[in-house]
Amino acid sequence: MKLVFEKSVAGRMGLRITKSDVPTGIHLRDDLLRERPAALPELSELDVVRHYTALSRLNFGVDTHFYPLGSCTMKYNPKVCERIARYPGFAHLHPLLPQLRLGGMLTQGALQVLYEMDLMLREICGMAAFTMQPMAGAHGELTGIMMMAAYHRDRGGKKTTVLIPDSAHGTNPASAAIAGYTVRTVPSDTSGLMSIEALGKMLTDEVAGVMLTCPNTLGLFNPWVKQICELVHGVDGLAYYDGANLNAIAGRVRPGDIGFDIVHLNLHKTFGTPHGGGGPGAGPVGVCEKLLPYLPVSVVVKRQDGTFALEYDRPKSIGYIAPFYGNFAVILKAYIYILMLGREGLERVSENAVLNANYIKEKLKAYYDLPYPQICKHECVLSASRQAEHGIHALDIAKALIDMGFHPPTMYFPSIVKESLMIEPTECESKETMDAFIEAMIEIAKKAETDPDSIKAAPISTPVGRLDETAAARNMDIADL
Amino acid sequence: MKLVFEKSVAGRMGLRITKSDVPTGIHLRDDLLRERPAALPELSELDVVRHYTALSRLNFGVDTHFYPLGSCTMKYNPKVCERIARYPGFAHLHPLLPQLRLGGMLTQGALQVLYEMDLMLREICGMAAFTMQPMAGAHGELTGIMMMAAYHRDRGGKKTTVLIPDSAHGTNPASAAIAGYTVRTVPSDTSGLMSIEALGKMLTDEVAGVMLTCPNTLGLFNPWVKQICELVHGVDGLAYYDGANLNAIAGRVRPGDIGFDIVHLNLHKTFGTPHGGGGPGAGPVGVCEKLLPYLPVSVVVKRQDGTFALEYDRPKSIGYIAPFYGNFAVILKAYIYILMLGREGLERVSENAVLNANYIKEKLKAYYDLPYPQICKHECVLSASRQAEHGIHALDIAKALIDMGFHPPTMYFPSIVKESLMIEPTECESKETMDAFIEAMIEIAKKAETDPDSIKAAPISTPVGRLDETAAARNMDIADL
Amino acid sequence: MPFISNTDEQRKEMLAEIGLSADDLFMDIPRELFCKGLNLPEPMSEQQVRGHLAELAGKNYVNLTLFLGGGFYDHFIPAAVPELVGRGEFYTAYTPYQPECSQGTLQAIFEFQSMICRLTEMEAANASMYDGGTALYEAMMMALRITGRNKVVMDDSVNPIYRVMIHSYTRNLRIEMVETNNADGLANRQTILKALDDKTAAVLVANPNFFGCIDDFTDLAAAAHEKGALLIVSCYPISLGILKTPGAMGADIVTGEGQSLGMPMSFGGPYLGFMATRKKYVRQMPGRIVGRTTDKQGRCGFTLTLQTREQHIRREKATSNICSNEALCALTATVYLSLLGKEGLRQTAQLCADKASYAYQRLTAIPGVVPHFKSKWFFNEMVLDVPGDAAEVVGRLIEKGFAAGFPLSRYYKGMENSLLIAVTEKRTKQQIGKLAEELEAVL
Amino acid sequence: MPFISNTDEQRKEMLAEIGLSADDLFMDIPRELFCKGLNLPEPMSEQQVRGHLAELAGKNYVNLTLFLGGGFYDHFIPAAVPELVGRGEFYTAYTPYQPECSQGTLQAIFEFQSMICRLTEMEAANASMYDGGTALYEAMMMALRITGRNKVVMDDSVNPIYRVMIHSYTRNLRIEMVETNNADGLANRQTILKALDDKTAAVLVANPNFFGCIDDFTDLAAAAHEKGALLIVSCYPISLGILKTPGAMGADIVTGEGQSLGMPMSFGGPYLGFMATRKKYVRQMPGRIVGRTTDKQGRCGFTLTLQTREQHIRREKATSNICSNEALCALTATVYLSLLGKEGLRQTAQLCADKASYAYQRLTAIPGVVPHFKSKWFFNEMVLDVPGDAAEVVGRLIEKGFAAGFPLSRYYKGMENSLLIAVTEKRTKQQIGKLAEELEAVL
Numbered sequence A, B: 001m002k003l004v005f006e007k008s009v010a011g012r013m014g015l016r017i018t019k020s021d022v023p024t025g026i027h028l029r030d031d032l033l034r035e036r037p038a039a040l041p042e043l044s045e046l047d048v049v050r051h052y053t054a055l056s057r058l059n060f061g062v063d064t065h066f067y068p069l070g071s072c073t074m075k076y077n078p079k080v081c082e083r084i085a086r087y088p089g090f091a092h093l094h095p096l097l098p099q100l101r102l103g104g105m106l107t108q109g110a111l112q113v114l115y116e117m118d119l120m121l122r123e124i125c126g127m128a129a130f131t132m133q134p135m136a137g138a139h140g141e142l143t144g145i146m147m148m149a150a151y152h153r154d155r156g157g158k159k160t161t162v163l164i165p166d167s168a169h170g171t172n173p174a175s176a177a178i179a180g181y182t183v184r185t186v187p188s189d190t191s192g193l194m195s196i197e198a199l200g201k202m203l204t205d206e207v208a209g210v211m212l213t214c215p216n217t218l219g220l221f222n223p224w225v226k227q228i229c230e231l232v233h234g235v236d237g238l239a240y241y242d243g244a245n246l247n248a249i250a251g252r253v254r255p256g257d258i259g260f261d262i263v264h265l266n267l268h269k270t271f272g273t274p275h276g277g278g279g280p281g282a283g284p285v286g287v288c289e290k291l292l293p294y295l296p297v298s299v300v301v302k303r304q305d306g307t308f309a310l311e312y313d314r315p316k317s318i319g320y321i322a323p324f325y326g327n328f329a330v331i332l333k334a335y336i337y338i339l340m341l342g343r344e345g346l347e348r349v350s351e352n353a354v355l356n357a358n359y360i361k362e363k364l365k366a367y368y369d370l371p372y373p374q375i376c377k378h379e380c381v382l383s384a385s386r387q388a389e390h391g392i393h394a395l396d397i398a399k400a401l402i403d404m405g406f407h408p409p410t411m412y413f414p415s416i417v418k419e420s421l422m423i424e425p426t427e428c429e430s431k432e433t434m435d436a437f438i439e440a441m442i443e444i445a446k447k448a449e450t451d452p453d454s455i456k457a458a459p460i461s462t463p464v465g466r467l468d469e470t471a472a473a474r475n476m477d478i479a480d481l
Numbered sequence C, D: 001m002p003f004i005s006n007t008d009e010q011r012k013e014m015l016a017e018i019g020l021s022a023d024d025l026f027m028d029i030p031r032e033l034f035c036k037g038l039n040l041p042e043p044m045s046e047q048q049v050r051g052h053l054a055e056l057a058g059k060n061y062v063n064l065t066l067f068l069g070g071g072f073y074d075h076f077i078p079a080a081v082p083e084l085v086g087r088g089e090f091y092t093a094y095t096p097y098q099p100e101c102s103q104g105t106l107q108a109i110f111e112f113q114s115m116i117c118r119l120t121e122m123e124a125a126n127a128s129m130y131d132g133g134t135a136l137y138e139a140m141m142m143a144l145r146i147t148g149r150n151k152v153v154m155d156d157s158v159n160p161i162y163r164v165m166i167h168s169y170t171r172n173l174r175i176e177m178v179e180t181n182n183a184d185g186l187a188n189r190q191t192i193l194k195a196l197d198d199k200t201a202a203v204l205v206a207n208p209n210f211f212g213c214i215d216d217f218t219d220l221a222a223a224a225h226e227k228g229a230l231l232i233v234s235c236y237p238i239s240l241g242i243l244k245t246p247g248a249m250g251a252d253i254v255t256g257e258g259q260s261l262g263m264p265m266s267f268g269g270p271y272l273g274f275m276a277t278r279k280k281y282v283r284q285m286p287g288r289i290v291g292r293t294t295d296k297q298g299r300c301g302f303t304l305t306l307q308t309r310e311q312h313i314r315r316e317k318a319t320s321n322i323c324s325n326e327a328l329c330a331l332t333a334t335v336y337l338s339l340l341g342k343e344g345l346r347q348t349a350q351l352c353a354d355k356a357s358y359a360y361q362r363l364t365a366i367p368g369v370v371p372h373f374k375s376k377w378f379f380n381e382m383v384l385d386v387p388g389d390a391a392e393v394v395g396r397l398i399e400k401g402f403a404a405g406f407p408l409s410r411y412y413k414g415m416e417n418s419l420l421i422a423v424t425e426k427r428t429k430q431q432i433g434k435l436a437e438e439l440e441a442v443l
């Protein structure tokens, strides 16, 4: 489709700007002004509405398609959350208000949301307290590792290393690294779980902590997770829980009870907030008792008189990691989501998420390799290596699915599985939908043998076919100037 | 696509109903209750969202396509109007409030909108007052004719007939008929205008009035319109102005100045409110001085103290024609639209609407028959009779346009033009858009000669092809029970 | 100009290309017909209109606790309803004259027709009427056509707003209108049967009626049919979540106001009239009708059908003059009913009834507050008599933040003390209790 | 359960089909790890949460007239922006890993990158950062990588919130941070040039800076480049409607907070960090980048590119750990900028400047109210000194319905009397006048 710039017509305007009611054209020194106006498009409101409406229609989204993108927990996003986030009482609230004299009293409603969200997440995860400030999961990881570092610094220990299993999401090593740690990778054993021997060998005094995703990115729950935490604590390290997969155990198992010291959650996964085409999300971080002093400022507290306030005076805090209180509107949506589910709801969520994943796994294992046949949790990882023998790779299967009206699963991650297809249906999807998906997958598996070319040609139903990624990287055509 | 009922799964629920906080299950007499619950679908919120999102994507709308449906004035519908109509201060207002003791004071904002809208429409049309109650154009026609009848009844005259040109929209004769009048049709002359001789002959004492659309449905302005009004007044009849085409002359010519006694407007045409897939609209009716007593109740008045009130005590009124004050939210949107255009805006609207129509007419007249070559107003009517010689009819051209990404013009209306294609671009559309449409029309005209079959096969890009309308009428499959 | 795409540049180009000047565009209009320019306000920016309208909205008291009904109710509207109906593809389209590019609207209307049939237990429904009142009027006209008769019997327990509308519409028609006075809140069998004769085209009744009372018209249906007349029932769709259906009673035409199915009150509109009937009468039904059919490849699709009834084809002989109707409101009701579903609607209706009977107990416990009618069978609305002028009492309660009900004196003489009180699922036990306290206090 | 589609029936079926019991599903988890059930509130219905949250929203004072800025502003947002961004196809999608079914998101991001480049007059931009603060931090890290150096010079006229964030993030890194004190409200040339040496990776400045003062960093760019260091400029995108661009000044990396481009203030987020740089540095840039390419049929399309920089491929060696960013906010900014367009943004920026200078005149006319800095070149925000404690004064004005500004004592010692006052295009002459009156009254 034409770029918005290509639709521009000189002199056209989309919005009437209010006439000035003050003496206009005050003169700023010429050398402080730009030479020509920014080359933004010139369009009517109709042009803009048609352009972006048309663009939206080129997308697959949860509202339009089954979207079993593994590790991303693509739930349905309740419309009521979107509506409430638009309430002027929340949307028009300036973040600096509470920092004015007595300003806290002007934002009691918003502070209550943050405070109660903290309490509910504590209860769900078994942690001593949460910070709502991290603006995504990876940001939460960084925040968590920064607290880990502050803790060790405080105790004078010279810890240099963070251990991370090879099945971990890329953000884990990246976060540990930019926080200043050396990252060492722990291999997985044949059962797909982090190898305890390997871990044992690597657990030295330099180890500041271990980052674990449980269930891991294969959708497998590590039965030794408690022991692992103890091992880590044994070398005075901290156990970090990547909560991106909490949906599998929500309401049943609490990372804090297992022994984890730091937990980050992805509200845009487990708690139903929209993924927005790649954010905004929110990555609250929970910590155990001994890490409380290191939480970022500010912290929302409840006073004796029942009012809420922001606390800044925390000498051991790692400081500011966000300009204010996190992605408030996202936190608000997750807060609503939890209130609507309540206790029983959360248990139903994990039950159905796990049932759906196992249903797909069992229905497809005859047609695709299943490297780890045991019970999975919220997602299952298949391998297309059998199809690869006919030249049909995970990528080809993904593209064929698009033509059949399904968003593809996550491909080639985790990398420890060859030709991996990581399928996460979530609890929101129905048997009918999954049956249709299963049928499609089976048809593709058959076609892989009988008519591989048709799969190689996919997708044909989309506005564009497979794109030349190498040319993209080579040409670096990344802006229309 | 599957019907919503076919997606239903027994026991599934889309909305949690609030638990009752009162003693529940009060017992109504069994024989007053229905035997089994209504067979409504059972779906999750996700099911419902996917179903209706998918349905919406099967539509062409102004937000997605050029929609030059003649006589319907398919303008862009400003998003700000939709937003304001959702303000709780308007949306949550119960219509009976002002009928309570002092209730008028509870709804001053809404009453002010109605009052000022009346004033602005008076100014735009040159009428003495408007009623906002009619819920569509045809409803406005009926209301207008009812006032016509009340006026004549009052003066004891026994008028039985209403004259309507053959080019009129079907609602005109239908409205006059259900109001109790005999309808007689005035033929058009060779120039496409109502024949004045014919009218003169038909103007007898039984004539209660004449209904005129000006510019008419051919998009032609009748230069004798003032004289026509005089002729009608000559037999003590009333001149009715169908304002569905006001967009052509808005801000320039006022029906009241011409001599019309009754005017109805289509806010969903001239004043930019959404067409909603077939309503809701609004059809306010304006009258001249002498018809004021007959306006429907209630009437919004402004008191000396500047407050607004509803007046019911109007002995000569034709009474209630709507439950309350009309389609308030629609009136509100039109009110906003007029405020945003202001005086100059309205003039620009008609100028651009007329320019766009003539541009298309001139660009296409070499390729399609143009029965009335003179300057047109807001729309132009072409004829496909030239193409019909190759077996390509207006219908075929319409379907071919769909495949090329355009909503077709109005077909086969007005019926006085064979194979008519009635094209109304509106002022909102740009030269680029119209040029693309013109190109498509030209390509079709050529194909009609070179490759008629491809046109006969259209549309092929839509979820369904041409439907079997006769079977539809025969089978009367109009409900899934 | 905000809503005009072309630039002056482009206007010049276009005029040049077609060899006209700007003035030429209007040269067909006699000079003397032009006005000297309108006296309208200066154009406002979006920022300005939003400020202006926010101010006006602020002058409307929407924070009263509503016990006001009278046929128009404050029901809960799930957020998904406006979100879906608000998609541009739906609301910026028009009447689906071109089915191939309008299947979204067409299928939704077909689903609406089907849901109305399932709700009312009738065989056929149309795409919508303007509102409940015009729907009832159109039903009456339809009965006149079907029977070829010109007498109508209507009980005054039918919504008085609808009755006055019908009187307006029939003013110039030769129709004999017999209006019967309700018998203790129910349709008056005695007078209705007396008036019912073989010149009678239809009997018009409502369930629940304007007083909220519930009835079973099986007897009236039989009596009407015996005389060759039709029974027309106006109903409140939410109540059909639990109440006996007009279809089951033997009604021939069913109409109603659909506002309660997901539409905000919006100070009176847009609302939604619906109409259902028996298959044999479909060709006399007014309004749009969508039918299911197939294309050449046998794919199922939807299209407007039976258009030969309509004004654009039959002109003065059409079954009605209606053209634009309330399509988007019909879509709203369809989405609303899909979300609530079978069980959700049942529960909602039950909640309304439960809370109303709770209110009945709380309010009639107040000394001096007594039910006006004997019949204790009502749905979610009731008529209670208060000591003194009901209108007065309502006025006093408004100051307490309650719209406590509708005083019936406006439409029924002799009911100066009567208050029509409505309770929906949105009202809480606490609000009802507060109303009782405040009412007792102001008496 | 509202958001779970399957019924008990279906669960049974599915379990049967795969031969498992409900308990089996969790048998891989050691018993002792299960909790005894959570202590969470009872599930609420949609009706209940809407009531509850409306109540909480009511406890937030959003009716104050805002002269509060500090990098986060109350700009006008056209209705079309949320309407379009609110389309399900946009906000229920995720990172466009599958380009063929994500062209909508991808093209929008490409347009965003292009608009950021056109605004800042830079060559390349990424798909977004979390916010203006993390964007500045990432820019600094990027400069360290590019130069292989570890010293950074930052003037304290940069937003103090960003500065404290950078301090937090660099706590465990061996980075030498030199913070210079502004010279009368502008970046302090003297101290910056003194600190700038061949160990310096970057100089960090802002325009307009936190005080609202406008500067031209051409000299600093030259000086930095001479030492092999980069110039990083944090900017306020609305101001670029009229102000000289960082690109024109010779900046190497430009970052900023995009909230002002159509995002509500929402009590602190979600907001939008943006980053632009020179083409030669793209491979060191963090975050997503969308590129334009073609398919086999030569059709132009968009795809994520240069992913070898990113965490999911490079893991601990990635340029950043960022994964989910602020895509929907980037879309919001793109739609906003498309609607305002070239002329609309220019006019909006001019309005902000005009109204600010009007406020400056009105406020400095009050006895005792004086500008804190000599430089009279500011955009839409200014520092004024009031008699007495500025925080006190603000407190008193809140009671009058004004958030009159931000007291600087919180971040700058010695500025106890200083107030940072912001004026956007939304403020009217009348509101400004009223503020002046009230301020004079409370002094």
Ligand SMILES: Cc1ncc(COP(=O)(O)O)c(C=O)c1O
Pocket: A071, A072, A136, A137, A138, A139, A169, A171, A172, A213, A217, A242, A244, A245, A266, A281, A282, A283, D322, D323, D324
């Ligand atoms: C296991 C895991 N950890 C961390 C992340 C990072 O979360 P975010 O994208 O919100 O930064 C993801 C996101 O996909 C994930 O799947």
Ligand SMILES: Cc1ncc(COP(=O)(O)O)c(C=O)c1O
Pocket: B071, B072, B136, B137, B138, B139, B169, B171, B172, B213, B217, B242, B244, B245, B266, B281, B282, B283, C322, C323, C324
């Ligand atoms: C000329 C004319 N008159 C009247 C009408 C009827 O208006 P409505 O559809 O609002 O009833 C129309 C609608 O198309 C029309 O074009």
